[in-house]
Each structure stands twice: as structure tokens, then as C-alpha cells.
Amino acid sequence: MTWAIAVFVSRSGAWIVAQKEEEWIVFELVGEDGSIQVCDQIKANWGLKGGQKIFVNRLRRTVDGYVEGHFASVRIAVQKAKEWSGNGKPT
Numbered sequence: 001m002t003w004a005i006a007v008f009v010s011r012s013g014a015w016i017v018a019q020k021e022e023e024w025i026v027f028e029l030v031g032e033d034g035s036i037q038v039c040d041q042i043k044a045n046w047g048l049k050g051g052q053k054i055f056v057n058r059l060r061r062t063v064d065g066y067v068e069g070h071f072a073s074v075r076i077a078v079q080k081a082k083e084w085s086g087n088g089k090p091t
Contacts, residue, residue, distance in 0.1 A: 024077035
């Protein structure tokens with residue numbers, strides 16, 4: 001498990017973009033909408049896609065999430081998060 005920083009949260013609070021070194025991860029919170037905020041330190045096994053527990057340092061607890069994708073560009077990651085959340089245009 002490695003640390004990342006939340007850099008984008010969708011309007012609904014369900015879709016998150018996190019930065020881990022030079023990679024951006026898009027994931028969806030499952031039943032935990034709004035529990036992650038921008039700048040939160042979060043820890044998970046980011047190399048895996050699919051469902052997993054994500055530790056939120058500010059809350060000192062884990063939340064359920066589903067990793068959807070990994071991207072080399074923050075712009076593309078945010079576009080995908082908006083698109084998948086229903087708040088953006090498809091790319």
C-alpha cells in the first residue's frame with residue numbers, strides 16, 4: 001500500500017482523482033460519498049484496479065472504493081472522473 005493525495009473530488013463527492021508520484025488514479029467511492037476531500041492523504045494498493053479498502057488519514061479509517069483507471073495526465077484523469085460521474089462530456 002502506498003500514499004497518494006486527493007487532487008479532485010466530483011460534485012457528488014463519489015469520484016476522486018488522486019496523485020501518486022507522476023500518476024493519477026481515478027476511483028469511485030462506494031457508499032461513502034463525500035468522505036474524501038481535496039488534499040486528503042489516502043492510502044491503498046493503487047496498482048490494482050477494482051474494489052478495495054482506502055485508508056483516509058484525516059478520518060483515521062478506511063472507506064470502500066473502486067479503482068477505475070490510471071492516467072499519466074491530471075487533465076485526462078479529471079476529464080474521465082467528470083465523464084464517469086455524469087458531470088462531463090464524453091471524450
